[in-house]
Amino acid sequence: MKKSIHPNYYPEAKVTCVCGASFAVGSTKEVIEIEICSQCHPFYTGNEKIVDTAGRVEKFNRKRAAATPGKAKVAKTKARKEPQTLDTVTA
Template sequence: MKPGIHPSYGPVVFRDRAAGFAFLTRSTATGGQTVVWEDGHTYPVVDVEVSAASHPFYTGRTKVLDTAGRVERFRRRYAPRER
């Protein structure tokens, strides 16, 4: 790799405030704030709007749509007309 052209890659805390969930990983993203992590070290923190802890697909809180009603309405609307 060429020196001086790559962003710094280090530990960052990603925090989902809606779910109260945070995890420590390595990334090139940096936040303007810092947080003291469980190990006592201070890391930059990036706030995210959706994570696996708050996304409806992963939490099982998805809304089930009435697809059968939609299909029947489509068939009634576009069915061949009887003469």
């Protein structure tokens, strides 16, 4: 290997989560900060937790609420456009 071209390796790099958990791993960075770890991730804890950094969840919920009445309207128009039978056409 060539000398002085590789980054420094820290075998005991400290990883700190937003929830307060911390653990050590090997890395080229001395300190690592993360948003979600295995102690606070919903898959591992079984609790639902919404991580929203840019307001995207609220934006999605607003769009979904606005689209719900539209679905009922589409169902009404589809109900009106059902094919006619021969009896209804001749009557």
